[in-house]
Amino acid sequence: MQPPLEQSKTSGSRTRIPKSVVRRLSAYLRELQSLEPQGTETVSSSQLARRLGWTDAQVRKDFAFFGQFGHPGVGYRCSQLIGEIRRILATDQQWPVVLVGCGNLGQALVGYRGFANQGFVIIKALDIDPEVVGQQVGGLTVGSFERLESELAGSGIHIGIVAVPSASAQGVAERLVAAGVTGILNFAPIKLNLPPSAHVIDVDLAMELEQLSYAVVNERRND
Amino acid sequence: MQPPLEQSKTSGSRTRIPKSVVRRLSAYLRELQSLEPQGTETVSSSQLARRLGWTDAQVRKDFAFFGQFGHPGVGYRCSQLIGEIRRILATDQQWPVVLVGCGNLGQALVGYRGFANQGFVIIKALDIDPEVVGQQVGGLTVGSFERLESELAGSGIHIGIVAVPSASAQGVAERLVAAGVTGILNFAPIKLNLPPSAHVIDVDLAMELEQLSYAVVNERRND
DNA sequence: CGTGAATTGTGAATTTGGACACACCGCGAT
DNA sequence: ATCGCGGTGTGTCCAAATTCACAATTCACG
Secondary structure, rough: OOOHHHHHEEEEOOOOOOOHHHHHHOOOOHHHHHHHHHHOOOEEEHHHHHHHHHOOHHHHHHHHHHOOOOOOOOOOEEHHHHHHHHHHHHHOOEEEEEEEEOOHHHHHHHHHHHHHHHHHEEEEEEEEOOOOOOOOOOOOOEEEHHHHHHHHHHOOOOOEEEEOOOOHHHHHHHHHOOOOOOOEEEEOOOOOOOOOOOOOEOOHHHHHHHHHHHHHHHOOOOO | OOOOOOOOOOOOOOOOOOOOHHHHHHHHHHHHHHHHHOOOOOEHHHHHHHHHHHHHHHHHHHHHHHOOOEOOOEEEEEHHHHHHHHHHHHOOOOOEEEOOOOOOOHHHOOOOOHHHHHEEHHHHEOOOOOOOEEEOOEEOOEHHHHHHHHHHHOOOEEEEOOOOOOOHHHHHHHHHHHHOEEEEEEEEOOOOOOOOOEEEOOHHHHHHHHHHHHHHHHOOOOO
């Protein structure tokens, strides 16, 4: 039994938090956000679990990583829990985001309502193509990627979205990181090679379809 | 030691295959596809591992689920391995796909080159909005979702993409399943409730950004 | 044709993440 | 005020997945 040094869950719990837990946190948040407008005041771990297809213990364990949000005998108060999760995910603040690449996908992302709902606002859209620079996309004027550094100066932007062709993605990402972006959402189907200070999340849509085709062909009860 | 009953890895290995393995298979495929054009004939498990940030043992174990594709002392022949993986993922064939929802995102998806590269072709684009039905989107004429069943009749479509607002997603998905679609790529940020015969993969873009904001705020060495 | 270097495939060990079960806690009803 | 029910937080256990380590195999080269 170690002495209870600085291990009080409620503040800075230093037990490494698995990626999968943080991922589920987002899922809980979505579920709560769809529950609250229906007038649901409180929700129990087993209700949440049933809706998401997991176990109640899982739900409670996940929350326990970050503190004690529940009320024994009652469950979790939706609005409070939403607040807690947003605080954990750091979406209780607005995140300005830069988008690089205003092709089909990029343009769609600028107009995507789901981002703003969760606190992410694309405030800069950049492209390398002179034909595109200067045009209006969803209320934004496309800036020049070549002037990235000056475009970002003082903007407080730490998150960037890469929606450029595979061939350009690595270079774009490096330049973003050099300009102070530490989180990158990458839509190019290649593995970015960046310093460990940079956080990358890949969204490979073809990969998702591959998972589907595999699942469809191998009809089994293993989901 | 059990007798070698129908367990010859090479054909129908009946050891349940973890989802995560199939996911990595897609990643290997991308990496190989970017390697081959560079003239790389063979690749070793440790090379692949280094590029993807995993361990060599992991790479070999993953492949071992499906058979023995390697050549001791040599490694894996890229073109052969690509073929094997595509066969496993069932992307050695063309998959016709139906898209429902031709808003910003939907339109971008129709024009997305990455799909066709991996064998997925959106051959039907549908929408519920009479304003949109009949318009041209990336070479396709938008059809009416209301006529879903007749649109899909005899098309051999088993994969559908749901790119509609959250409120309509559940209904759309149910109707797709009823029309014979067994694999659904869902962009709506809600949990679809479907019979277990249906395979669903969720792509929640705001969730991905949440993972990023969490990572950016909690700068740790835990990725 | 034999030897050495390289690399696979895989059993064993280790780590990680998830399920179970239960003590404890509040609230509501009587 | 007390009792019982519903529900959380968590120690313990179990399963799954990752890493380790090594025998077996192939190719290159002399």
